[in-house]
Amino acid sequence: MWSLAIFWLMGWAAEAHTHNFRTWQAKDGLQQNIVHDIVQTEEGYLWLATAAGLVRFDGVSFERYASIDEPGLVGDRVHDLLLDRQQRLWLATDLGVSVLINGEFRIISEEADGVSQLALAVDDTVWAATFNHGLQQLPLQGFVPEDTAPLHCVAVSVPRRHVWSTCRDGGGIASRLDPATGTTTLLEFQSDEEFTETLALDDGSVLVGTTRRLYRWKHDRLTPLPLDGIPSLSVSSLTKGPDGNIWVGSRTEGILQLTGDLEVFGFLEGAPDHPLEKVFHDREGITWLGFAGGGLVRATPNHVATLPRGPVGPDKSAVFAFRDDDGGVWSSISSCDGVTRTTPQNVARVTDLPTTCVWAMAEMPSGTMWFGGWRGGATRYDRNARRVVENLLPVTEAQAVLALHPDEQQRMWIGSTLGVDRWEEGSLTHVDAIPQVDVRHIFEDNDGSMWFGTMDGLFHLVGDKVRRYGAADGLASGVVRHVVSDGDVLLVATYGGGLHYLAGDRFRRIGAKHGLTDDFLSHIFLDQLGYVWVSGNGGLCWF
Template identity: 25%
Template structure:
């Protein structure tokens, strides 16, 4: 054997010993998706998307949903896929088998194959990102009849008005089992060749297992429609434009008897056993127990009155296809508001308070106090006053601290009077918080310090107490200690002496807005310094660096499920207390949150703070929070924190500026030498998808999970060395990772040719 040269030996040692370090690349910038339009009322949340949000065209002619959750809808400029965040367009310029961009009807079968019917009466099928031509039509055909069965058999009429069946790539002519001229038929529905419906201009013929039934309908020609789903049950719904019939097992039942006040029926959707949504040219009607119970139109939130199609999506919403305003979604509004429409004369709200009798008091900037019972205005107090704090005392008196050196009082007998706060050092104090120490003694927090009202006498606590700053909140904890928070720190009062904590104890104590006590724990919401926890003499600060949504916290509420609810300048957000405890105890470094704002029904996401009380909960758990546009209220127990029902999909990858699609693929083999590989993931969801998270890790490279927003569906890696890897991706609702849906992909990065066994073998042979 020949001796190896020193260079050759060094080269071989380098090949076998060197490591290429791959750093994961995470694209944190959000995709370019415009904000969706939004209109709300206290019953419905109405969301809509149009050309300004990425739609190719504003006419949505039909809508279907695949089992994994993607919505597909037909427009006059192509087919569109929607996942709740992103649109993907399909046009015949890129997919010639579509034949035409003007799509009028969609059908879907049990295998998630979507069938497109174009304005020129052509038919094509869409599956696995590919289109297949079934029938090429033209505009000369009178009507163009189409029907798709649950099993995916397609029936249509040809130019000679013969009935054609397309199945398994083959076309065969089918005999109509009774004498009818297809040239006179406007619509048809075929479940199989023993069950058929043919609708003519004057009547409808039903063929049901050898029995022919004739039904004379009264609708307007051209308005006949049948459901576009291909369910395999025995139920047919027939809409003739003025009535809806159920045809089942040879029996015909009139379900909806309709007058023409709102125009002809364009589509119908059944929800439950007795509720129907009716799409018309004058909005959407809700029909129940034989009568119209509500009308939704441009008068109360819809962006268009002309609705062409309806679909109930997998997440509990109703999708509307409009004639000229794009895609619309109606869903339940959990976050509701009290504003001028409920009788409030001012929507700039400061404190809110639940009285002992359950009534709600709302303090305003310049309109005094409104009293509501069951969300209805029943009384107005202190009109024209700027109210910054509210208190109901043990004798049922109502105190309102004003934006001046006054307190407005209503006694139980109904007598009104003012209490004047002395001006100190030439400074006029503003009353920011009120606290009853015991009957007859009230503490008054102001912008210059703390006063005490006792036996109708007011005195400023001396500077020796350390309380010479702007006071925001005063609370008593379960042990009886009184806590005073303000602009320069926190003070504890044990009944004898005051103990002050400031930024020397924790840097976040420079601006405390609100106090919440729970057991032996004190929680402080600050302005700009995050959340502060105090227990056993130790302060712990949690900020956006620990995952907190907003560092400015105006109010704190802990519900019965152990979830903290915070109001802030950016909206309402919630965090699981267990996650906060893990950060405090050093087990974790970050918390996850769910956030709520305009997209969830709030008129304005900006909550007001620095006034007391800055939130209030009634005996039923309803939480009221002041905002700059009225009061938002909701029940935390009713806020959906649901388990995702849709799968996580790795849709494809991009390498060397080329995209490769593969839905549901589980293995991938890549050549060596790619600087970056980017994966695109998805999990279609249509409710508050801004509260969803992705988590991923690349097994074989790192054992650490990396999380990112659902809005960012891009995962990238750079310079992966040769080897075997497994990409794991989870999608889950914030702080419910235990219910995450997960998918994985096996990845093999092939070695370069000079690291293959055959090359090394031949190299060694060559050197011998």
């Protein structure tokens, strides 16, 4: 039997920054699970630096570029990527540096021991931290800081006009170079830490990450950030997110988020437990994570927002919410206050429907909205013109439309307290195979057959043949609120009987004694990761 986890939503705190995570690894087509770096070119592709070569990702599939097929690709172990302002893609590899220009790879420098990191200066100079020849300007302009002779460089960053680097000659030496004058300032970190990353801040200061902690460089001084209660951080990535927060990637502690004022916002919860190499935000604001051993991960936030008091808000009880193809959210209110459409810009009320007690909504591919409710029949509504196109079914006290479903053949199925009707190309037909029962939910299966959840059991319509499922078939309650399928298993939420799944010709039950919050269920949702979410009077649970 499945194990269940219970969520009591009222207890969630504002500091819980939960995300949905989608992971791609070798089993999903990614050639190697070590992703060091991520960039996005103007075509929209993501490019990944992996331990097995350069990889291009189009959101569906991966394409690997290797030196055996690309003579201009100097090495296959790619440590770092850099996209310059001319959209040229630079690669730091175990054998030197290559650049991808207009679909062609070119070798820029060959280093027997490789290049660890690349950085772009404000004058478009590319700097390289090499494993055996110190800090380099590309192409092939070596630079050795004053009074030191570092050979093994592991980090380079150019947050503004100065070049920050960490090079080793027995011990770690962190320096700050002014290319205009050639002067170098040695940076004083603790003996057990090395500089790793920088981020230019809006006030002119620089956020500095090391293998132990975070600093702020301001007025030529390096000051540790007072991150009380946070363990030492091995910083691998610094970036500013679309939300304005600063994302700190750590190989040891995951992802820490800071506000723009460098106050602690919180840790990102639920990220994979692998050393984090890179945090990257694409042009659409989606966050991508590269892990050493964990592959590529997409992180999308779980947004929970409360609308202000007014047409829809915390003083209202929403009975139905529906998102249209343009991202607008349509909602109806239990107090029969009608329908509103909410976007980030405004909240607009629909005023000309035949009823304000709307309990069902659906959208056709044409963009036409359908509404159903108490004493209002079924209504077709043009959301672009903001007008009613047609009212269907007689408006009577006895008939309420409580379920709507558009099928794959562009037909609208209408469930009411008097059975089922079907609208097709302007014509309305009563479905005589379904008796005059109170229909609360309609679901189309993969084979095109239709399921109807009613106040008197579950009905399955195949062609013109119908079968009813009730107590004799394993349903513990005849009040069926919701039906879904993942293609293999049919799940049914009942009000009073818990959750059911169809096994052969009979339903099996999962109830409160198996871990559900209670047996009075209203909705089932299947997420992208394969989890089943169930809501009811007792709250929300998943398994």
